[in-house]
Amino acid sequence: MNERAKSLRVAVLGCGAVGSQVVRLLTEQSDDLAARVGAPVELVGVGVRRLDAPRDVEVPDGLLTTDVLGLVARDDVDLVVEVIGGIEPARSLILAALDNGASVVTANKALLAEDGPTLFEAAEKAERDLYYEAAVAGAIPILRPLRESLAGDKVTRVLGIVNGTTNFILDKMDTSGAGFSEALEEAQELGYAEADPTADVEGFDAAAKAAILASLAFHSRVTAADVYREGISDVTAADVASARDMGAVVKLLAICELRPGPHGDQVAARVHPAMIPRSHPLASVREAFNAVFVESEAAGQLMFYGPGAGGAPTASAVLGDLVTVARNRLAGTRGVGESAYADRAVQPMGETRTRYHVAIDVDDRAGVLAAVANAFADHDVSIQTVRQEGRGADAQLVVVSHAAPDAALAATVEQLRNMDIVREVTSVMRVEGGDE
Incomplete structure (x- = not known):
């Protein structure tokens, strides 16, 4: 009854x-x-x-x-x-x-x-x-598709822009050349950012959402504490310009994926700014909008887009x-409850494979490029592209790596910072999309 x-x-x-x-x-x-x-x-x-x-x-x-x-x-x-x-x-x-x-x-x-x-x-x-x-x-219907529509499929990756405040800020930095502080001030004036924007700009809001997405997508319990988190407060106008030069745009991404582990698939969940090619569907997400890109074995690639906040x-x-x-x-019935049967382990960020974009101010003399390449080789990190900008005191190398464990990439950057030929490592940012 x-x-x-x-x-x-x-x-x-x-x-x-x-x-x-x-x-x-x-x-x-x-x-x-x-x-x-x-x-x-x-x-x-x-x-x-x-x-x-x-x-x-x-x-x-x-x-x-x-x-x-x-x-x-x-x-x-x-x-x-x-x-x-x-x-x-x-x-x-x-x-x-x-x-x-x-x-x-x-x-x-x-x-x-x-x-x-x-x-x-x-x-x-x-x-x-x-x-x-x-x-x-x-308003974007994303949890129900993960929980119900894709219940017969194996989701392998969820990649999303899930915070409108940070997307608005990064979009303004890309389109106007503004710095972070200037773009944040505009976001606050327009009501997109709170007076205290910490939860948004430092990635806490996106990390909570990444935990929920990963839990649903991979049938495992993932908490916000399991999600590696970096915000956008250190992203500079130079970072955004460098991304533009390589045909990319900077976005704060929530990335949840299945990665091979020692005892089967593990869940990798992270939130951080990253460069993505302008050809990627997420690159066209403007202002305070959100979008979530889902990859699964049978359905292939799906994208959900719309207003991600607001009353x-x-x-x-x-x-x-x-x-x-x-x-x-x-x-007199109930809907689908929690699905955590897979009980997959969470992969530490250091073991997660990613790619780095590194800008390095260097001495303009013979042997510099070889020394930098050796630093990457010391940690088994392969270089995808390298270009030199400027001469003399303005000499800079911009290196993009192939995919490698994040710990190896971080160790490479630390070694570069301690080299005599390196005046400063001016920018380090992960790269998503494109060839690994």
């Missing part, structure tokens, strides 16, 4: 940029949602920290409450939408909702990346759904999950 066939009652936790748009869509599209779900969807409460905080939408009378724990404990709440963000109190509230028999939709990437298994186990125990499409790439786009993903969870609730 259907549960609560007359209506499905929803509580929303948080009424900020995303929560307010969820409330708006629930109220404005109530008739359409009822038709899609098969029963009315009734908003019965909105949990907030302050009743008098300014909000983008008008919340219907009587729904706002600061007793958020009391809201999720109500026995008439069927679905809880969590868009508070952060670790606590979100974790405790989600666990309480599941324990009380509610299904949960969340957009909380940080919590899922840090403690997802606890949430999934609670959902399994409660026999309820936990859906989280909005946690990665805003309304993220709320769209939340409502999509809500409709699915509501349908499951009416049918």
Whole structure:
């Protein structure tokens, strides 16, 4: 028999940029949602920290409450939408909702990346759904394709631009020649970057999303702590110009892939700026947009593109999950839970094969190129291309390597820095795409 066939009652936790748009869509599209779900969807409460905080939408009378724990404990709440963000109190509230028999939709990437298994186990125990499409790439449907559409395939690589703030900054540096600080200031003025942009520009946000993507794609538990992370604050206008000279563009990439290990495939997950050829589909992703490029054995190459943040786009993903969870609730079924059966190990960054672009200020004299080449050879790193720019005091070598273990490449750079003929290693950046 259907549960609560007359209506499905929803509580929303948080009424900020995303929560307010969820409330708006629930109220404005109530008739359409009822038709899609098969029963009315009734908003019965909105949990907030302050009743008098300014909000983008008008919340219907009587729904706002600061007793958020009391809201999720109500026995008439069927679905809880969590868009508070952060670790606590979100974790405790989600666990309480599941324990009380509610299904949960969340957009909380940080919590899922840090403690997802606890949430999934609670959902399994409660026999309820936990859906989280909005946690990665805003409105872009990427988690459901990985979890369901590609369930019969073997995904081998997920490569994505999953942070709009950093993509906007790097795009401005590429198109205008601006430095990092100047581009960041513009992003803040336009509302793409927070007053404290650390989570974005240092890669923490993207690392959390990479952990979620890797967990789904490779059926293994991957946390944010497992993801190697570098931000973009050290990317210079010279780096961007050098990329342009070699027909490439700099992007902050989340890269999740299967790599051979001593006992089978391992998961390699990393976030860092990288040069990619302008011919690569991700190179054309402009401003604050996101895109995720998926490679699998049977389907081949797929790309998902769209707005990766913002109240309304993220709320769209939340409502999509809500409709699915509501349908499951009416049918007395559950959707797909956590899939971690593969239990693959995470490959250390030092063992992960990648390529480096290295710019070196050198003395302009005979034997310099041979000495630099020997430094690469000392660590079994093969050189793909090398070019010299300038003469005399302005002499510079730009070297692009073939793929090698990251530890060997890092050791090569350290050796270069200690050589008498090297005045300075001015730029080190990984290269993705193209021939290894």
